[in-house]
Amino acid sequence: MTASHPVRPDASPLLRKERFLLPDGILYLDGNSLGPLPRHVPERLDGTVREEWGQSLIRGWNEHGWMDMPRRIGDRIARLIGADPGTVVLGDTLSIKVHQALSAALEMRPERRLILSDSGNFPTDLYMAEGLIAELDRGHALRLGAPEDVIDRIDDSVAAVMLTHVDYRTGRLHDMEAITRAAHAAGAVMIWDLAHSAGALPLDLAGLGAEFAVGCTYKYLNGGPGAPAFIQVRPDLIDAIRPALSGWLGHAAPFAFEPSYRPGEGIERMRVGTPPVLQMAALDAALDLWDDVDMDRLRAASIRLSERFISEVEARCPELDLASPRDPEARGSQVSFRHPEGYAMMQALIADGVIGDFRAPDLMRFGFTPLYLSEADVVAAVDVLERITRTRSWDRSEFRARARVT
Ligand SMILES: Cc1ncc(COP(=O)(O)O)c(C=O)c1O
Ligand SMILES: Nc1c(O)cccc1C(=O)C[C@H](N)C(=O)O
Numbered sequence: 368m369t370a371s372h373p374v375r376p377d378a379s380p381l382l383r384k385e386r387f388l389l390p391d392g393i394l395y396l397d398g399n400s401l402g403p404l405p406r407h408v409p410e411r412l413d414g415t416v417r418e419e420w421g422q423s424l425i426r427g428w429n430e431h432g433w434m435d436m437p438r439r440i441g442d443r444i445a446r447l448i449g450a451d452p453g454t455v456v457l458g459d460t461l462s463i464k465v466h467q468a469l470s471a472a473l474e475m476r477p478e479r480r481l482i483l484s485d486s487g488n489f490p491t492d493l494y495m496a497e498g499l500i501a502e503l504d505r506g507h508a509l510r511l512g513a514p515e516d517v518i519d520r521i522d523d524s525v526a527a528v529m530l531t532h533v534d535y536r537t538g539r540l541h542d543m544e545a546i547t548r549a550a551h552a553a554g555a556v557m558i559w560d561l562a563h564s565a566g567a568l569p570l571d572l573a574g575l576g577a578e579f580a581v582g583c584t585y586k587y588l589n590g591g592p593g594a595p596a597f598i599q600v601r602p603d604l605i606d607a608i609r610p611a612l613s614g615w616l617g618h619a620a621p622f623a624f625e626p627s628y629r630p631g632e633g634i635e636r637m638r639v640g641t642p643p644v645l646q647m648a649a650l651d652a653a654l655d656l657w658d659d660v661d662m663d664r665l666r667a668a669s670i671r672l673s674e675r676f677i678s679e680v681e682a683r684c685p686e687l688d689l690a691s692p693r694d695p696e697a698r699g700s701q702v703s704f705r706h707p708e709g710y711a712m713m714q715a716l717i718a719d720g721v722i723g724d725f726r727a728p729d730l731m732r733f734g735f736t737p738l739y740l741s742e743a744d745v746v747a748a749v750d751v752l753e754r755i756t757r758t759r760s761w762d763r764s765e766f767r768a769r770a771r772v773t
Contacts, residue, residue, distance in 0.1 A: 399734025402589030411652035449571035461596040468579035470611035472527035472556035479526035533563035533699030567700035569662035590650035614639035668737035715761035
C-alpha cells in the first residue's frame, strides 16, 4: 500500500515482510493478539506431518526429538526474554502456566494468604487465581489495586505479586525492576505474565530475579493460534519447587511408569502431559525468524512505528483520544485510541483492510510489529482510519452489530 504522507525509506534490517504470508491488501496491526503466518511454516509443518508423523509413526518421539521439544524450544525463547538456558519450558496454555506459577508461589510462602494483582490484568490470570484460592480452601484472597498504585500495596502480608507486564488494553508498562524489588523487599514472590512482552521488547529475566515468568507464543512470536505457552523459573528455585500439576512428563522418570510422582530434575518438572508436537513444530519454525533479531533494535523500531501512528492519528482523527501512555518508554508495542463508537469504527477499518481489534467498552487497539510493518504501512493505515472517521462510513448497522468475538 502507498501512504499519502511522507515517510522515511524503510531501510530497517529488521523488516522482513516477504518472509510472512500476509494476505494481499491487508495491513495487519493485530500481531499483538495473533501473529501472522511465517512463509516457511506450512512447508515445515507439512514435513512434520507427512515425514515425521506419517513415516516415523510412534518412532517419531525418538527419531525426531519430539519429546525434547518443550525444553529445546524453551531455550530459544529464553534468549528472547533474557533468561538463562535451561530455565524455560514450553507446554499447555498460558492459563495453565499461571496456575503452575501461582500454586508454586503460594507454597513457597505458606504463612501468607494474599495474592496481589491489578484491576487491569487480563481476566484469565485473575480467574485462575480465584480458582486456585477456592481449590486450596485455606483462606487465601486476591487483592486488586489500580495499575498505577499496585506497588504501594505490596506489604509483608502478600505471598505473591502477579502482574502482566504490558497492559493488554492500554499497552501501559509496569516498572518490572521497581515492582520486583518491592515484592522481594516485602518477602513476596514475584510472577510476571509476559503475554504482551515476549517478542515485543527487550527483557532481562536473568538480571531481574523474579521467581516466575509466564507467557504465550501466539502473539509477537508468531507460533500460530493455540501455540504452547512458556514458563520460566529462577534457576535457584527450579529444583526446589513442587509442581502442583504433577503430570507424568514432569516426572523424574516418565518411562519408568512408577505409581507415585517424583518431580523431574530441572525445568522439565514444569511439564505436564504430552507436548502438542504439531504446534511445537510450527512455533519452532516461526522462531527461525527471530534468530538474528536484536531486541534493542526491535524496540527502537517499534517505538518509531507507534510514535508515528500516534502523531498521524492525533493530527488527522481529532475525535479519537489516546488511551495509551504518551511516553513511549511507558508503553509496550501497542497503542489504543478511545472512541464511544470504537467498535463500529474497528469493523469498518477491518472491512477496508486494516486489521486491529477492539476491547470493550471503547478501545481500538493496534499492535506494532517491526518484522513486517513499515512506517509506510503505518501511515497507510492512518489514511484509511482518517477516511473512515471523516466520511463516517462506520455509521452502519452492520458495523454496529456486536457479532465479533475478537
Ligand atoms: C496477559 C494474558 N494472559 C493470558 C492470556 C490467555 O491465556 P491462554 O493462552 O490460556 O488463553 C492472554 C490472552 O489471551 C493475555 O493477554
Ligand atoms: N488468546 C486468544 C484467543 O484464543 C482468541 C482470541 C483472542 C485471544 C487473545 O490472545 C486475546 C489477547 N490476550 C488480548 O490481549 O486481548
